[in-house]
Amino acid sequence: MARPTKILSAALLATALLAASCGGGDDTDGTASGNGDSNLPTCPVDAFKKASGRTEVVMWEGSYVGRNNAALHAIADAYNLSQNKVTVRVEKQGATYDELRRNYEQAMNGKNLPAIVAGEDTWTQFMVDSGTALPASQCIKVDKDPRAKMADLLPSVAAAYTVDGVQWPGSFAVSTPVLYYNRTAFANAGLDPDKPPATLAEVKAAAEKLKAAKLGTSGPLVMKMDPWFIEHAVTGVGETVVNNDNGRDGKRATATTFDNPAVKETFAFLADMKKAGLLNAVSNSKLIDHYLAVATQGSDMLFETSAAITLIAGVVAGNLDLKKELGDTVDVNIPAGFKVPFEVGVGVYPGLKAPGKGQIGGSAWYITTTGSDAVQSAAWDFLKYFNQVDNQVKWTREGSYLPVRDKAQQELEADPSWAGSLIGRWITTAYNGMKTLNADFPGPLIGPYDVFREDVAQAMESVTLQGTDPAAALKTAGSSITAALKKYNDTNF
Amino acid sequence: MGKRRNVRQWALAYALLLPSLVVFAVFAYLPLYRLVHFSLYQQSSRLGGGERYVGFGAVWDVLSGERFLQGTWITIKFLIFTVPAGIALGVLLAMAAHRRLKGIKIFQTIFSSTVASSVAVSSVVFLTLVNEQIGLLRNVSWLSLKSPNSALFAAALSSVWQNLGLTFVIVLAALQTVPEELLEAAHLDGYGAVRRFFRVVVPLISPALFFLAIVLVVYGFQAYAQIELITGGGPLRSTETLLYRITKLQKNTDLQVGASMSLGLFGLTFLVALVQFRLLERRVTYGN
């Protein structure tokens, strides 16, 4: 058996190689097309009204859990009841954005995309390039329905999702990082609980005080090694992370700009904090450890998303059934009825120079182009419904996503029972932080943002977990990302 | 036998073979062809963008690139951690349990019991020992999942345990074929226990040990669940074996890299198979 098998399988491999290399395949001419808006798809407004029966709109998401998820489903159900031409069906297609993205790209092969996809904030360039998205501004332009235009949409939100004058997604679930801190520990360490640190330098000073008071023994600041925090700090002082003006000057990014002072300073912050024993660095692949560190008082300050506000407020109040809250996908492991024995505060995310600024986070909803006119127009109709102020209020009140319309925030603040509540106060803090964002500098556009995040997370981890020199870590990440940018631009034919 | 009978026999043979051949064609040879194809063509990231020929140079770039080499190295480290230890422990258990004692069957059953655990089961089992939050041994530094230097070892340990049953069973079966007269003769010649083991027993069970080595190497190449469930590939990608990497490369635009790496994995499996065939040939000589 031995010999013939060997020879034959070698021959087989050779044949396969030959066949595959000669075999045609639908080769394309390879001309790269830019993203100029001359050939943008048109929006078939109201086409569904002429269709017979109800048009089904499938929406994919991979990030809404607990109350966020319930709020989304409630709004979709209410929409379905409010008219008889469209049925919206929300499907969870992954427990993480990565999984959702994989499913989305795989569905591109089979051409069975959903009508709406709730993509991560990092997807913008990919959605623009993929040829699968119907830009919302195409619909806004031609739709005479007054609901189509949102004059009070926060300029920073619009700017983040606008590329070359075209706004791509139609609806949003916006979040921003905030500082959660243990007010009790602050007081015990002689810090003012009403004055959370506003800059990274102040965070370090506070951490030193906490450490001197023997509080936060695992490192007073706990932080997941999530590049989001770096990007915020860097964008906040108006610096870029990739070239071509963060990929926004009409040309796609082709290289990183990690040698600018803001990037270096942010990484130096990580390295210094770690060296001084002030940082409890948690690997980016961990889902729960950083929450736990705060719950068990191993750490007293936490950088996390504002989307966790409802959850944390519930834990603090001790009145949340966490299991029900989180469903079976997310993972904060505080047992039901657990009440933290300390007071928690929320502060605006501390920047390099000033608090706030940063860039828009969360997710955005895109209409896809592969559906029929009826499906595309029905999807747009649902987004218009979702964007109405009353639904936006519901979206914020029941989940923790920040209002994107000023009218929604005003309506919320007018309700004293909300504005005075822990959640209301915290959301307002986060909202005020988000309002400081610079609409003229809305953060980077990166095609392979997933690779960017992965590589920067690796750099952060090797600095904080392995003690690598920040410059060396950044260099490794930089060259890997630059290669990914090149590959991305090459594959977008 | 007439011609008609011949033809009938041919028809019967192919009818019996047809189901197997169809499965092999569709799920072994077609994918081999497609892997080669995907490795030579870059898929577009654009809807309906098709593909573009990138050629063997691109395949070579992947196979000589850092990600492939690093994945290969991690896979090899995984083999170094699992194969020798697996064999040694299998021999130890088998030597201990290969004797005439009342109730020895009970011990033999216990030693072979880990055959019942799948990779997923044994990974979950080992979470009770090595997980950084709840593991009994979470503070043992050489098993720590927190460090890139030790995490792979923790994952490998679960594989060693899971394979114990198999290695034990195979070595025991081999030991049972060793003629007792031979050992007695060696004993009479004044060989001590250690010499008897290395001079008489090991050569006689060496085919089984080689077989075991091959099986464990193949298992090592296929390691996936223990990585996903115990380490998640981290920290710092230190436990991303080749297969683990490949599975992360299934997006359209990654297919070229993923397929090239799959062919690389195929090449490595092929090498192991060559060794295995050599071995079989040698064993034939032994047998005669």
Next chain:
Amino acid sequence: MATDAPRRGAAIGWYVLLSALSLIVLFPVWMTIARALSDGSATLFARTPSVLPYSPIQWDAFSRAFTEGGLGRPLLVSGLVTLIIVAAQTATAVGAAYAFAFLEFPFKRIVMVLCAATLLLPIEVTLIANIQTLQEVGLVSPSQGFGEAIGALTLPFLAQAFGIFLIRQGFLGIPKDLRDAAQLDGYSDLGFLRRVAVPVTRPVIGSFVLIAFLSAYNQYVWPRFSVKTNRWDTVQLALRRFGLDNPDQLNLGFAAAIIAALPVLVLLLVFQKQLIRGLTAGAVK
């Protein structure tokens, strides 16, 4: 080595050693049981880990793995998938083995080599191409239904080369006299296969069935990527979901791992001899 019956003192020494080794081998299993019996959050918040269950001991994790963890459904999926694979692999292997062992036909040698060479193409190597193919035909998709999922889980494993050659080896061991006698009795090929060849090689086929069961039931990688929705998770995939996903259900996850191993453990205890023969088929022959 298995030599003279040892003296009493030596025997006690061996029992001590064997017991110690047994404890080591079984220790991880004990830890899993201990954690299955402890409340999930007690496990998480324990300051120093213990080898014992944390009090209060909770006995209901094994039933809750079904009621709250929904383990029943994955068990059914696994059962069905395993059944299909084992039945199909046995049938296709017996057929192919018979053709290779007893029939003459053109290109026999090439066909045999083609079959053997598939051993070089395990599912791990062909994974991404096979997933791609099944995606294109719609069996693997986020909206896959029951039939599609079962198809995706089983189709690549309906035939397998190892079984063909193992059973062929068994067939070749049938004495020529028996064949000739059967021919004289006027048995057709299929009659011979059914009445003589299969019954005579039952031990080999039995061993193969057990091995096929083991590998089909324990699979992880292929199901992991061919099942795109929790609804059709196999047991092994369900373990991942339990994993550490749901912290106050940690104990259910550990209970589920024990439950998942039980079917194979039972097989191992009942069919120990056959299973061992199957496992060692390649090593000692």
